[in-house]
Amino acid sequence: MLTKNKIRFIIEIIAKKLVLLIIIVSTTTCVVNGTTGLIVITNLSDRKIENIKIGDTVLTYSLDRGAKYDYWYGGSLIGKIKADGVDVIRASYGYVDIENNNFISFYKDNAECHFITNYQYNLDIQKINDKYTFTANAGYKPDSGNSDITEVDFPAK
Amino acid sequence: MKKIIVLLLVLSLLSCAINENTGLISIRNSSSSSINISIGSYKAYVSAGGTYDYWFYNPFSCSVSADGNSHVYIASYYNDVLGDVFYNETISASFKTNYKYEIDVIGLNLTDYYSTNKFYQLVYINQGVKNGGNGLREKDNIHYPGE
Numbered sequence: 001m002l003t004k005n006k007i008r009f010i011i012e013i014i015a016k017k018l019v020l021l022i023i024i025v026s027t028t029t030c031v032v033n034g035t036t037g038l039i040v041i042t043n044l045s046d047r048k049i050e051n052i053k054i055g056d057t058v059l060t061y062s063l064d065r066g067a068k069y070d071y072w073y074g075g076s077l078i079g080k081i082k083a084d085g086v087d088v089i090r091a092s093y094g095y096v097d098i099e100n101n102n103f104i105s106f107y108k109d110n111a112e113c114h115f116i117t118n119y120q121y122n123l124d125i126q127k128i129n130d131k132y133t134f135t136a137n138a139g140y141k142p143d144s145g146n147s148d149i150t151e152v153d154f155p156a157k
Numbered sequence: 158m159k160k161i162i163v164l165l166l167v168l169s170l171l172s173c174a175i176n177e178n179t180g181l182i183s184i185r186n187s188s189s190s191s192i193n194i195s196i197g198s199y200k201a202y203v204s205a206g207g208t209y210d211y212w213f214y215n216p217f218s219c220s221v222s223a224d225g226n227s228h229v230y231i232a233s234y235y236n237d238v239l240g241d242v243f244y245n246e247t248i249s250a251s252f253k254t255n256y257k258y259e260i261d262v263i264g265l266n267l268t269d270y271y272s273t274n275k276f277y278q279l280v281y282i283n284q285g286v287k288n289g290g291n292g293l294r295e296k297d298n299i300h301y302p303g304e
Contacts, residue, residue: 031207033206040183042181046288065289066175066288067174068173068174068257120185120187120208122185127291128293129291129292133292140263142206142264148264148265148276149265150263
């Protein structure tokens with residue numbers, strides 16, 4: 001039989017552990033590296049966007065107008081971007097023109113996308129010319145071994 | 158103890174959103190070294206590969222700088238001839254609520270004539286995009302912080 005004091009004692013123990021957990025979670029910050037990638041989605045349109053997915057992976061079920069959502073992942077995310085409430089889905093596609101030391105890039109509609117670790121990708125939802133447009137921009141890599149040069153990855157394949 | 162838990166839960170559940178009273182400067186450090194960026198009196202430390210969100214609640218103008226061997230470039234206007242955004246190497250910028258600004262830190266390792274390696278961090282303060290705007294239809298959909 002649990003007495004009031006015992007229940008209070010158990011609640012105190014759970015509460016202390018919960019506080020510790022919350023403090024650890026809130027103070028631990030992730031960085032993009034060889035085992036971790038980051039997708040930052042910002043809804044800059046005037047309506048809520050729902051069921052944002054890459055392939056079968058749900059990134060978030062709902063994103064209010066003006067809201068930003070960070071999705072950290074390990075391993076790669078492969079598939080087409082899907083979202084309820086958008087008219088156009090486009091992803092950055094391109095390659096490096098080594099000879100001319102330049103990037104050549106453009107957007108592909110409804111493309112198969114690969115999001116890999118070691119990169120951060122910014123995905124923006126905007127109303128452009130009355131169409132709700134979901135754009136996956138090129139990803140930036142923070143470190144490239146000995147070169148120290150930031151590299152770019154185009155998610156559309 | 159209960160009050161602390163409630164406070165922490167409330168704080169963890171509260172999320173900011175860009176609106177008429179709130180703007181966002183989102184910093185992404187894609188270089189291999191950490192960097193300190195000063196936005197007016199506010200100082201942001203961003204580790205290599207890290208991100209940093211600075212939410213603000215009033216439009217403001219300030220000087221922007223970064224430590225180390227860095228150069229700061231601020232989006233100033235759209236160049237119709239080149240069809241691209243022009244970045245000015247200046248120190249003053251303005252930021253408005255209801256807009257989202259991205260700051261990209263890029264690493265660059267250059268070898269000079271004497272085969273000496275020099276590491277630079279290029280800080281690009283990009284144009285702000287208005288929340289709830291209609292791109293190509295509304296003139297104020299984009300704001301250039303260096304204009």
